[in-house]
Amino acid sequence: MAAQRAARTNDEADHPSSPVLQFGPDKPLKLDAGTLLSPFQIAYQTYGSLNDARSNAILVCHALTGDQHVANTNPVTGKPGWWEVLIGPSRIIDTNRFFVICANVIGGCLGSTGPASTNPATGKPYGLDLPIITIRDMVRAQAMLVDHFGIEKLFCVLGGSMGGMQVLEWAASYPERVFSALPIATGARHSSQNIAFHEVGRQAVMADPDWHGGKYLEFGKRPEKGLAVARMAAHITYLSEAALHRKFGRNLQDREALTFGFDADFQIESYLRHQGMTFVDRFDANSYLYLTRAMDYFDLAADHGGRLADAFAGTRTRFCLVSFTSDWLFPTEESRSIVHALNAAGASVSFVEIETDRGHDAFLLDEPELFAAINGFIGSAARARGLSL
Amino acid sequence: MSVNRAQRVDLEVVTDLIPAKSRVLDVGSGDGLLLELLQETKQVDGRGLELSQRGVNECVARGLSVIQGDADTDLKFYADKGFDFVVLSQTLQATRNPKVVLDELLRIGNRAIVSFPNFGHWRVRFSLLIKGRMPVTKHLPYSWYDTPNIHFCTIRDFVNLCEELGATVEKATALDANGQKIGLSMPWWFWNFFGQQAVFLLRR
Numbered sequence: 081m082a083a084q085r086a087a088r089t090n091d092e093a094d095h096p097s098s099p100v101l102q103f104g105p106d107k108p109l110k111l112d113a114g115t116l117l118s119p120f121q122i123a124y125q126t127y128g129s130l131n132d133a134r135s136n137a138i139l140v141c142h143a144l145t146g147d148q149h150v151a152n153t154n155p156v157t158g159k160p161g162w163w164e165v166l167i168g169p170s171r172i173i174d175t176n177r178f179f180v181i182c183a184n185v186i187g188g189c190l191g192s193t194g195p196a197s198t199n200p201a202t203g204k205p206y207g208l209d210l211p212i213i214t215i216r217d218m219v220r221a222q223a224m225l226v227d228h229f230g231i232e233k234l235f236c237v238l239g240g241s242m243g244g245m246q247v248l249e250w251a252a253s254y255p256e257r258v259f260s261a262l263p264i265a266t267g268a269r270h271s272s273q274n275i276a277f278h279e280v281g282r283q284a285v286m287a288d289p290d291w292h293g294g295k296y297l298e299f300g301k302r303p304e305k306g307l308a309v310a311r312m313a314a315h316i317t318y319l320s321e322a323a324l325h326r327k328f329g330r331n332l333q334d335r336e337a338l339t340f341g342f343d344a345d346f347q348i349e350s351y352l353r354h355q356g357m358t359f360v361d362r363f364d365a366n367s368y369l370y371l372t373r374a375m376d377y378f379d380l381a382a383d384h385g386g387r388l389a390d391a392f393a394g395t396r397t398r399f400c401l402v403s404f405t406s407d408w409l410f411p412t413e414e415s416r417s418i419v420h421a422l423n424a425a426g427a428s429v430s431f432v433e434i435e436t437d438r439g440h441d442a443f444l445l446d447e448p449e450l451f452a453a454i455n456g457f458i459g460s461a462a463r464a465r466g467l468s469l
Numbered sequence: 470m471s472v473n474r475a476q477r478v479d480l481e482v483v484t485d486l487i488p489a490k491s492r493v494l495d496v497g498s499g500d501g502l503l504l505e506l507l508q509e510t511k512q513v514d515g516r517g518l519e520l521s522q523r524g525v526n527e528c529v530a531r532g533l534s535v536i537q538g539d540a541d542t543d544l545k546f547y548a549d550k551g552f553d554f555v556v557l558s559q560t561l562q563a564t565r566n567p568k569v570v571l572d573e574l575l576r577i578g579n580r581a582i583v584s585f586p587n588f589g590h591w592r593v594r595f596s597l598l599i600k601g602r603m604p605v606t607k608h609l610p611y612s613w614y615d616t617p618n619i620h621f622c623t624i625r626d627f628v629n630l631c632e633e634l635g636a637t638v639e640k641a642t643a644l645d646a647n648g649q650k651i652g653l654s655m656p657w658w659f660w661n662f663f664g665q666q667a668v669f670l671l672r673r
Binding site for chain 2: 419431
């Protein structure tokens with residue numbers, strides 16, 4: 081079963097089960113690394129239909145290990161879309177009303193060009209031959225997809241975590257193409273602590289002998305142990321101490337007493353091992369390296385002379401930022417500094433901090449206050465945009 | 470604490486001072502009553518700053534553009550003359566440094582509108598003079614030990630502060646206990662005695 085899923089993941093890299101848009105040599109993707117990526121492709125999903133004025137499009141940006149399957153059953157895992165609680169017919173983001181687009185990021189592994197994709201120059205997977213990808217590169221590619229739909233201005237761009245970074249980059253790079261922006265649980269830069277956690281994950285992957293210097297696919301292998309450890313470490317940062325304690329405490333896993341060994345005695349160990357194991361079936365290890373690097377490199381202020389407010393100078397985009405009290409990966413202060421920059425730029429901005437003990441991952445969960453904020457923000461933006469209810 | 474519109478005559482006075490389609494920053498927006506009123510009746514481009522997270526979340530859920538923040542510390546993040554009007558309604562007396570806050574309002578807005586409860590009202594004077602107790606009235610319902618209002622002033626005090634800050638009073642309105650405007654022809658001492666609340670339109 082796991083092997084089947086892993087094979088499916090390998091397959092999706094070149095031949096995704098979602099629609100895919102290919103860009104030939106005439107339309108290369110200009111990368112921040114200073115090179116061109118060509119040819120390349122973007123795998124995406126859409127929901128709902130574009131209105132005649134092309135004014136009802138919402139772009140959803142996915143997080144580190146997300147994908148384009150935001151509101152449909154995932155072809156690899158068979159699970160519901162990762163934001164189906166929010167997006168769908170008659171949901172908060174109502175696909176009867178809005179045209180929702182979600183694309184796999186460049187550097188990802190579910191169909192957009194990434195390290196697991198076949199390098200046309202060699203006929204082998206790119207592996208580490210793919211140039212380093214940045215958040216801005218991802219957004220540049222998304223803009224080309226949006227062009228393809230003939231959409232001049234997106235009604236809204238939203239996303240959490242790495243998705244939120246893309247939202248901020250969209251607003252900074254294409255202010256005239258973003259009517260409203262909803263960055264959730266994110267920051268304008270990756271903190272030292274966040275880079276540190278990512279580095280632990282990358283070292284775990286690269287320490288796995290099955291990684292083969294990044295060429296594991298050529299050897300018919302996958303660095304599963306290393307990637308699982310990376311996921312286990314990262315997963316802790318997505319939760320909170322309080323939530324872990326509430327869910328697991330020091331409870332033992334299927335046993336009455338400690339075994340005086342290194343089995344998963346505790347439920348939390350068993351849970352983390354499960355998280356690690358299921359992750360490796362659905363995700364490419366090199367992709368994990370590339371995407372964590374993209375997040376580490378993200379520093380929106382540095383791209384604008386060190387002053388974050390300058391990234392948003394003259395913007396007319398309406399912003400709503402959301403943070404969670406127990407998120408220690410992107411604490412509220414990160415959102416607040418973006419809010420201050422937007423204030424200084426004279427932007428229209430709302431900012432909601434939601435009280436929850438569910439940590440960073442709260443943005444993916446059924447959080448009534450989050451939904452109320454999104455609903456209020458989208459509703460007022462839709463009125464301002466002249467979209468009928 | 471939600472206050473219904475009928476009880477807040479001062480909000481109508483504030484609304485009357487603001488022309489349609491102005492850019493307005495409401496400092497201390499509470500649950501968004503004033504911003505909503507301004508959007509409905511004046512189609513303003515409105516923003517809010519509110520201390521309580523609960524108030525902010527309520528505002529945003531209602532489609533208002535509000536952020537969590539503290540008038541004492543967060544006004545410095547706003548650009549000079551970024552707004553046509555900055556409104557501080559019934560909040561001045563709860564700030565730690567009213568002088569700095571007022572100075573910031575005059576920097577951020579082309580005009581500032583400030584409303585506050587008048588501590589010079591005869592009921593307040595009466596309570597102190599005759600009863601020897603800190604006043605607890607309909608508009609000032611807190612006891613001295615749990616009040617968020619730490620810097621009360623009278624209308625006369627406020628006029629003095631405006632002078633100190635180089636602010637010009639373009640318009641001033643006092644409301645009596647029934648929420649009725651006190652006649653313009655009345656002298657300052659009269660306003661200061663019978664005005665329960667005051668609304669000032671300032672510029673610098």
